[in-house]
Amino acid sequence: MTQTVFEPWNDPDATPLIQFQGVTKRFGDFTAIDDQTLDIYEREFFALLGPSGCGKTTMMRMLAGFEAPTEGRILLDGQDIAPIPPNKRAVNMMFQSYALFPHLSVWENIAFGLKRDRMEKSAITERVDRMLKLTRLEKFARRKPHQISGGQRQRVALARSLAKAPKLLLLDEPLGALDAKLRQDTQFELMDIQEKTGTTFVIVTHDQEEAMTVASRVAVMDHGKIVQADTPDRIYEHPSSVYVADFIGDVTIIEGTATPREAGYEIAFAEGQPPLYAETDKTFAKGQACHLAIRPEKVSITAEKPRDKRNALQGKILDIAYLGNISTYHVELPGGQVIKAQTANTRRLSRRTFTWEDTVWLSWTDTAAVLLED
Known part of the structure; x- marks a missing residue:
């Protein structure tokens, strides 16, 4: 049985769940979101990524109903959500602080919203028990938030957010309070x-990984744009x-001028x-300024000049970052340009192949680097 790939954004007949249509949001003279159009589809796990102040939280707050667009419309299931107050939207939000009572x-925290909606007792019990099972919290049902770990509190907040079966769940930096391994x-x-x-998730994060x-x-x-x-692979590659x-990710960017060849x-x-x-699909004029972006894992590092690659440069090792599974070499060319090369540490290191100040060759294939406009 062949499994169908989930990519509704490539299906011209697919109807988006969320549509931002020419949305602008201003706070006084400051434009937080600048004329943005975006579609998000049902069952997507969609991430808004960027540095602080780029507008990602404003996008989320408009979806939640805490802010209204200055211009443009936001549709949820084809309906303009601007007139609908936050508590009446089929949208729930999970905050970074978890905001547990x-x-x-744990059981009462998950049931809180359902009780407020005056759901029948038997239906509440069934729904909360399902959420506890989904988030593997059954044995913690009677504990208070301070009696469970940070990771478990995060799952309680998630269970509470999903209990009301929203069409859309918004997650604001949901893993920010957790340590690296738990994250x-x-x-x-x-x-x-x-x-x-099958709920549509929209996550706001500044953590690219x-x-x-x-x-x-x-x-x-x-x-604001x-x-x-x-998809993650296309963003990276x-x-x-x-x-x-x-x-x-990690990248070396080399500035230069392009000539068709x-x-x-x-x-x-x-x-x-x-x-x-x-090699690239893009078109550049002769002498046009360009940037060449090359990922460290696509750069080979050797003692001898490779014969089979035309992208080959000689330099001196300036720095070595040992990260356990990989080592990243910072190699300086005679003109001062630094290029990063990465090697996988497949064996236990007793002695490095290369060390500081070594002269080495860096090389990569014709299709390994991405050519970008100035």
Whole structure:
């Protein structure tokens, strides 16, 4: 049985659950969101990613109903949500602080919203028990929030948010209070719960690794604009701009000028250095300023000059970052440009192949680097 790939954004017949249509949000003279149009589909785990002040939280607050657009419309299931107050929307929000009631048990915290909606007692019991099972909290049902761990409190907040079966769940930096190891475990739990419930999740985060791990698509934001919204692999491998390439993951960016050559372009970048070569779908004029973005894991480091690659540069090792599973070498070229190369540490290191001040060769294939406009 072939499994269908989930990518409704590539289906012209798919109807978005959420539509931002020319949305602008101003606070006085400050434009927080600048004329943005965006579609988010049912069952998506969508991430809004960017540095502080880029507008991602404002996007979320407009979805929740805490802010109204200055211009444009936001549709949920085809309905303009501007006139609908936050408590009447089919939207729930999970805050970074979790906002649990300290005097209520885990069970009572999850049931709180259902009781306020005057749901029948038997239906509340059934729903809360389902949420406890979903978030693996059954044995903690009678405990108070201070009697459970941070990761468990995070799951209680999630269970409470999902108990009312919202069409859309908003998560504001939901893993910010957890330590690194627990964050990683919880990311996979979040994905599992999202898949099981089929609820559309929109997460706001400044943690690129988190966004790339959990999301079906990521919108990278800068100064109130979405600069690229795409799947994590395309954001990483095919960034649309220098900003996105630089923001996501580790990268070396080389400035130069492009000249058409064969199926791609030659890039002149420094006096006394051989030109580099890259293949791309983009079109550049002769002598046009460009940026070449190359990921460290795509750069090979060798003692001898490789014969099979035309992108080959000689330099001296300036720094070495040992990260257990990988080592990153910062190699300086004679003109001062630093290029990063990464090697996997598949064996226990007794002695490094290369060390500081060693002269080495860096090389990569014709298609490994991404050529971007100035």
